[in-house]
Amino acid sequence: MVQALLNHVNRFVSLNTDEQHLLLDHLSVRHVNKKEHILVAGAICTANYFVLNGCFRMYFIKESGQEQIVQFGLNNWWISDLTSLESGKPSGFYIQAIEDANVAVLTKQNQELLFSSMPKAERYFRLVMQKAYAASLMRLQYLFDLSAEERYHHFNTAYPEFVQRVPQYMLASYLGFTPEVLSKIRAKK
């Protein structure tokens, strides 16, 4: 199962067998049930999670009391509250499995150990962070430039299989509008 992670790492840096074992020694695999949280607001985030399979959502509770999804965690994505992880302060986010899932868990401590014994790991995470940052800016760009309907169509075209997998109200939240709006958009066609 962790092969998915090794494949991912190898897309950024190349590891020999020893290095692969060293990496695996620093992580554990954990099963997460549908609806189970691996992080809740108020708790301190202690690890970085790599999604081996299944699907997660990361959200916060708005002033209005509504849940706002800030990102989805799919296969081959790292998910965590980096602010809480880095600072050791309580998180404002929830991370919850949308489907039964398996994650590779890399605790903060093990991550540091790994970095000091294998600089390549640091390079890998530098590239992962850079990609995540760029993706976040792209997301901002869509929010600023496209209407609700355009955002939906764009997302639907880019990730058709994913749209089938999650409840519509979650997709609406992620895209920045209400379930009612999504329902009307879909009714148009």
Next chain:
Amino acid sequence: MVQALLNHVNRFVSLNTDEQHLLLDHLSVRHVNKKEHILVAGAICTANYFVLNGCFRMYFIKESGQEQIVQFGLNNWWISDLTSLESGKPSGFYIQAIEDANVAVLTKQNQELLFSSMPKAERYFRLVMQKAYAASLMRLQYLFDLSAEERYHHFNTAYPEFVQRVPQYMLASYLGFTPEVLSKIRAKK
């Protein structure tokens, strides 16, 4: 002038004198006049820029033809289109000096050289990317949770000196609304 950069690096990793020199050997300092662009849409981004002093804005042109600011580049921030830099493909962004400015220029090539001769540099950038990513998620959070007026007040409280430095219409763009709205918000008090 590059002392600002050394100080910044030293906040994340500690460098001895030799390492400091090695770092400086990989970069050059460039003066940028007010209104001058260091990146325009359609061009390939070739470097990562560290703002020594002055101020930049990074923006794109919306479907509607309006400029949309995605971020400001202030003292001690790295600014670049990482997507273009990494892929070698044309950028969709503009980066322009709002005031006369000085930047430390780290080309893609030099960055790679630096990383291979000094793993600490990779660590520094891993941390910088991680922080930038976290900041971007925080920005999304404010956009989703706060009204135009709340976003303005929040920003104004957090960065009062900066608000004085940039034209209001740029601030409005960054915060995701029109100059007219900002004008009306200000008229209230």
Next chain:
DNA sequence: GAAAAAACTTAATCAAGATCAAGAAAAATA
């Protein structure tokens, strides 16, 4: 397979913020 819970739809009303247009003020430049 019945009951309960979760997710989706539809329609009416409302509000935040966009757009348009014109003029005023401030800043840059000759």
Next chain:
DNA sequence: TATTTTTCTTGATCTTGATTAAGTTTTTTC
């Protein structure tokens, strides 16, 4: 200093998407 350019303001109108509320469909659970 005069003048051109840039930035800011104000008010009228319009639009997108939010809210509310009730009913329907689908999925889960017992």
